[in-house]
Amino acid sequence: MTRYAFRTPMLAVAAMLMGAAIVLRMLVPAAPMWAPALILLSAIAIGMVALTRYAASCENAPPALQRRYTREMLIGMGSYTVLLFVSLLWLRELEAPALRAVVALLPVAPIALVLRAMVRFIRGVDELQQRIELEAICIAAALVSFAYMTGGFLQAARVIDVPSSAAMLWVFPLVCGTYGVAKSVVARRYR
Template structure:
């Protein structure tokens, strides 16, 4: 019961992201195709994790902390999705550079709220769980930085050609996905 109810918020986030990917393609046809692909891949990744039996085996957070974290992440990701659409729609009709910058940054604030929820979660768990979280973050940061640097060398050698905006927008989702995988692997070592 606990494992399945704890995985429910992950499934809700996956469904929300899936709906966002479809809505982006339908409502904003001028949006870059990679944006929908990024959202879709995030939905698939989170969905796979939610279906895993070990999705909640990594942390022993108190129920109140889990509920608060889940609530804050769902609110943040919901606000991010809404503000992303608002931003993309408004950018189609605004020409002033300063206003375009403000509109483009609208989706950043909810991500800051999600990061705040993550920090509160880590501060609320026991020392073993904090160690698992710390190791997972370190490994994820190292792997994503290595991949980004490698792609940068390939870009400089003109072997690949990735638009800078696409590359920059992939960093955070890649970091989150790599962190989730690293956390599951590290947690097995401690159990």
């Protein structure tokens, strides 16, 4: 595999997310402004990582594992994007709380598939790569938890006012983005 084997799939995910942000804004104008902004920010972050040398941070994985991971991630993220739109469109027309809950949770299943792909990838790499992954996720979880707690204190003091739904939806993308940055820093230590 080439040094930048993950560049194309990462750029595909970035393009898919960018398209999702645009379509969301056009199809669901009533959606909160932060929703397409969050998706667009994720697309930009993934695209930036894909265009840097850090796209090769998984190059130590066996080619079959890399292909499986890429396939599972693309399927999961593609399904997430589709189900997010479906759910947002249906939620505009549904009134029953139980049905609204089911429809609102539709995008959660593909995210579970993405998490499963990540765990399978980590289990398939060697011990050094597992250590890098573990350190990176620990750093990401700690930093995002610290930021979330800090925001909670500022919210409680009425210094800031962030809608709870927006704050909750930002946690996972922030952990993923922080994990990517932490992984590049941690991996550099072991080179």
